[in-house]
Amino acid sequence: MLVKLEKLIIGFIFAFSTVSTAMAGGEAEVLHWWTSGGEAKALQVLKDDFAKKGGTWKDMPVAGGGGDAANVTLKSRIVAGDPPTASQIKGPTIQEYDEEGVVAPYHIHAVAKAENWDSLLSSQVSNHMKCDGFTKYCAAPVNIHRIDWFWANKKVLDSHGLKMPTSWDEFNAAASKLQSAGIIPFAHGGQPWQDATVFEAVLLGIGGNEFYHKAIVELDMNALSGPTMVKVFDQMRKLQGFTDKGMPGRDWNVATAMVMNGKAAFQIMGDWAKGEFSNAGLKPGVDYYCLPTPSDHGYLYNVDSFIFYGMKGKSKIDGQKALASSIMGKNFQKIFNIYKGSIPARLDVPMDEFDMCAKGSASDLKYSAMTGGLLPSFAHGMALRNAQKGAMQDVITEHFNSNMSSHEAARRLADAIQASL
């Protein structure tokens, strides 16, 4: 009898505690664009962590690399006065939404203070996450992706006696050789955000760190229209010549698959591409190569983050707090980033379980931060507001998909930026 009663009490306590944690977790409708194999695998780690905290996740995926489609859906939800609990959003767009008044009163700031996020993040990353004049946390970072990468099929390169290129001239020579041998040198998806991704890596390499800062961050008209920019467009034209007929509209992960299966040799893409290689069980240095695109120790960063909108209702606010806490969890950031291809945003996550590409990324990031080469990716929304980003992207895409001269493209780039300001 006594034993039965004891069991009953324990059962009651257990039931009560699970119910109370479930309530503590709250609910979260999360809008995101992580739908490729590697992305979905990484996202599952977040979903599981949130569920462990008792949270109920309502998935709102909007497919489309780079998030262009997701951002359109998000905008319309916000305009309709019905924002999701949280959404993927990056860089200055975080502050743009705050200015629209949909982010206050910053429910997650209390979590950030209690967990001391200021001490866990670099100030560069933490500033991106803040609203209300950069004073309150309104977003949480999951990672740091690097944009300026070459991914290459090892067998293809080895069998043609080629090494990973360390200059753009070397790349052009290797690509020409492969093309003559009937291999597609450059796997590319003809979508504006992918064109812009390639463009900024080329610009960083050909122009250098200072030029990148002048042209992309300061939007300096002379840099935008000058002779260095002409050279950048010249290299873009060469790259166009190394693509195949299937390029228009191709998704980035389809291009990555072409490199994986040896149909193509190279891809220029952020390290979410590595998430695809890993998801297919492939290993760097064994099946594929990763190497930063040629530059003077530049590093184009892209921080994925989730923004939390102003909400009413305890369950949603609890959901935001629990999700923000999950995102900044130390172990979560390790596992998630191993799958995602990126490196942790938190500074205290040990890197020993990461692969050689991620370890290289982490040490390059430190070096570039000390030497002026750590620069925000414009193609992935870290450098510019939407109007300027769009203006730049349009010219790059128009040039890439036509026979526009490099001079004309540089002139149009400056004009488009001028008109967007």
Ligand code: BGC
């Ligand atoms: C995001 C990545 C994502 C990629 C492709 C980038 O803008 O930062 O997380 O994997 O787009 O969709």
